[in-house]
Amino acid sequence: MKLNKNVILTGMMGSGKTTIGMMVAKILNLRFLDIDKEIEKLENNSIRRIFENNGEKYFREVEEKVTVSELKSFNKVISLGGGGFTNRNIRKLTQKNHISFWLNWKPETIIKRIYKSKKRPIIRNLSRKDIHNMITNRSLVYKHANFKINCDNLNKIQIANTIIKKYESKNNKY
Numbered sequence: 001m002k003l004n005k006n007v008i009l010t011g012m013m014g015s016g017k018t019t020i021g022m023m024v025a026k027i028l029n030l031r032f033l034d035i036d037k038e039i040e041k042l043e044n045n046s047i048r049r050i051f052e053n054n055g056e057k058y059f060r061e062v063e064e065k066v067t068v069s070e071l072k073s074f075n076k077v078i079s080l081g082g083g084g085f086t087n088r089n090i091r092k093l094t095q096k097n098h099i100s101f102w103l104n105w106k107p108e109t110i111i112k113r114i115y116k117s118k119k120r121p122i123i124r125n126l127s128r129k130d131i132h133n134m135i136t137n138r139s140l141v142y143k144h145a146n147f148k149i150n151c152d153n154l155n156k157i158q159i160a161n162t163i164i165k166k167y168e169s170k171n172n173k174y
Helices: 017-028 035-043 047-070 088-097 107-114 128-142 156-171
Strands: 007-010 031-034 076-079 099-104 147-150
Touching: 007 017, 007 156, 017 031, 017 076, 017 156, 031 035, 035 047, 035 076, 047 076, 047 088, 099 128, 099 156, 107 128, 147 156
Parallel strands: 007 076, 007 099, 031 076, 099 147
Antiparallel strands: none
16 A cells, blocks of 8 residues: 555654554555664664764764655655654654654553663663653653554554554545
């Protein structure tokens, strides 16, 4: 199925954007793109190492450049990094030209998934309370996605099917 919008998945790290995104892309026969993986390819380094070597500010600049470039073409499922949608330029482009889905989970679920992860430099050295506060703060931005999917009581297939149904229905209105 070819439509003139991208499916954009946003949400906290550990929310399943990559896993669900790959499923949605396969079902819709669209290309899947994980922004974090694209950054790692471009920088020839892991996200963790980019943070360690260059800092978060540098990472966010690269993230914006890569994401904005990818948002210029269509017919893809794009998984944003956990902080991607908090970038005003990325969010505005997404809202203007694409259909976004916030994979929302209870904070306890996310914390359980990501706490102590060595792959997630932004939460390194943060307490559970600090991570909970980050989730709360980012939720204020994620809520600007076109659709909020409460994932806690759904399995992967149900989440993917919900996205597909909403995506197809939204596209029929254009």
